[in-house]
Amino acid sequence: MADKLVRTHTNQSNRAKAKDALERKVVFRSVLDNPFRVQWPSVPVNVQNTILARLIDMLHGVREYRLEFEKQNRRKRQRQFERNAASRAFKRPRLAPSTTDTIGIVPESTVTESSQPAQGAAGNDGTDIIRSRPDVLDHLTSGINEVTRLLEKTAHSLVGTSVSTSSDGLPSSEARPSVVLVCRGDVSPPALIQHVPHLVAACNTRGMRKDVDSVHLIPLPKGAEATLAEAFGLRRVSIVAVHAGAPRLSELTALLQTVLPPTASWLAAPTDATLPLVPTHIKQLRTTAPKDMKAAKEQRVRGRTAAKDRERAKKEAQKARASKT
Incomplete structure (x- = not known):
């Protein structure tokens, strides 16, 4: 037991329902087909x-157009992101007046580096060629x-x-x-x-x-x-x-x-001509049924009786608790 890391439970789960002990057989039931169903065409x-x-x-040419169109959109989004990042770099947070004397101007190299991608991207706007739709x-x-x-x-x-x-x-x-x-x-x-x-x-x-x-x-x-x-x-x-x-x-x-x-x-619009009636189509539905119908009926009766007894006992218990309070 010491070798096991997790305890193993072999008993039946409380939520699992007991399996039906009655044997079942395959049966076919006749049901009417829906007359308003439209069939799919039969195509070889x-x-x-x-x-x-x-x-x-x-x-x-549609695939190439879509792929190039998506590529251009990604480039535009990247350029817009770089422009927004460059504009945010110029915005400095507001500081107290006593500290303004100690704050220097942003170095020119920093401004140039942050603005270069945006300028380069903007320069590529005219060179982007989108394939005709x-x-x-x-x-x-x-x-x-x-x-x-x-x-x-x-x-x-x-x-x-x-x-x-x-x-x-x-x-x-x-x-x-x-x-x-x-x-x-x-x-x-x-x-x-x-x-x-x-x-x-x-x-x-x-x-x-x-x-x-x-x-x-x-x-x-x-x-x-x-x-x-x-x-x-x-x-x-x-x-x-x-x-x-x-x-x-x-x-x-x-x-x-x-x-x-x-x-x-x-x-279709109604006409005076005699219309042929669609013949009734009966489908065979494959399902299962108990082999012993009498035993299955008795089991259902016992199940309903047990459910009623449980419901009655539950109500009586609720009344008993209410009377005590």
Whole structure:
């Protein structure tokens, strides 16, 4: 016992619940599927890889621009920091009048050394050359939050009899999304992108009444997130929306002839024509159930009775303490 540094407890924890002694078996329960769920489009893997390669080709020069832009920003912040440090060096603390005679002027060498970095940095302002911004960046929207806002604005602009003006913050015809690429295999948890098919379906269903081009939704294969992040020069890119006015957009849309855009039939305008009803879809849910249902029921009854007895005893103890006081 002397060799042990820590005492070992082998008894059961007070917080651990006793395991269910009843044996359980695997059962399947039939449940109704949600009829308002929008399915992800089924896109062949070779088409996904081709679309990803075309998008990476469209992003030529974006990584270099972002890296150089960030480098210039770091230089500007460093220059501003050096200017602030130099200005603080000239500011002397206020002292009593009796000690002003003993304080000399700051040596010229000190002022020169502190001001040289700022002057050198200021002289480099004119020599910094920033790479021109690639035109494709004006026709792309990346990020889950940004793409979600774009889809919401697009769906909102298609409500009513007339399209709202751009002054309300709504996207114009060229700024509307045409292709939405989602790194479905890389996003964890998947709940972060579950709303995307519904938003795309809302845009497509409402756009049918105004002869607006549909928005294609393309899930990308696993590993596409790192590839897009490398091409964008960012840490992570999970979703990208390509606008309708993007250059070389036809290279992507030419590959989507067999991919149907997602739609939502319950959002379409009512018509006089007879609409086909969606057949009921029953799913099988895998779960477990006790092998001996009678014993399980008796155990639940005993558990409820014991819980009631404990609650009753607790109330009686509280009444007893209250009566003593």
